[in-house]
Amino acid sequence: MEEALLHGTPLVNAKGETIDGGDVGQTGLLALYFAANWCPDCRAFQPTLNAFYEQANVSTQQLDVVFVSSDMDEEAQLAHFTNKHGAWWMIPRAAEIRNELRRKYGIRNGKDDVEVGVTHRNSGIPALVIVRRNGEVLDFQGVQQVERDGVQALATWQAQAKDQ
Template sequence: MDCLTGQQLLKKDGTVVSADSALADKKIIGFYFSAHWCPPCRLFTPALAEFYTDLVSNGEPFEIIFISSDNSPEELMTYMKESHGDWLAVQHGTVLSQDLKKKFQVSGIPTLIILNRDNDLITKTGRSEVTEKGPLVFQKWLAASK
């Protein structure tokens, strides 16, 4: 994941981890752009958390990186603790979060971008794919990553 090489990511419990080690064995990475104040986000996030938990508990090589549009670091942490799966987050208000929004041309939230380990885009429509197909879509993403 070139865009995350050398970066630090935030866990739900507030600890910071190296992106390099956290993503070392992951084949599919989802970048989730969302915010606590956004009603469509608050509807989709619990579904994404269930999707994530189902896959990870079955040993799938998947990780989600949350990029917040919340108004403060405190709102980001509240949202993660209330609604999110045990995925990682880019720290609030960083240059990295702005760079990722630009890189993926995110114009609205919630948005779920799916990439493979080599940084190749699999889909920009992860939100609708998760909603429509559930965990079965993961196998499609894996196949597209080869």
């Protein structure tokens, strides 16, 4: 069995509970949500993602979301996460994997890209990158899919996960 992308990474929810990142994505899908509260587009997309998450997981957990913050400090990250996000997980600001994921997936925020070492661009923020548990990308255009297709996007990603 392939190792989970976030194995060994402590994740926290808005209640302060922690789990190992290897425990998320048990359904085979994981959504990495790259965003920041200072970003107007992120603030505009947030309610849509919250509604999508609730609909997608109404009867059983079908999709885990992990917040990868581009907020400028821990206080801003925690305020953003606890006040505006759904019932999902967050990578703590101090965890280096936060920047590793931005580099791996080419997510730029226009603020600290050089310091973080993001050298290529697949997306700016907000970005919702849909991956398998091992980190293999299924869809870089998660934001657009959710905005266009709503909860039907989940069925598309589930089919992609089975086909590949």
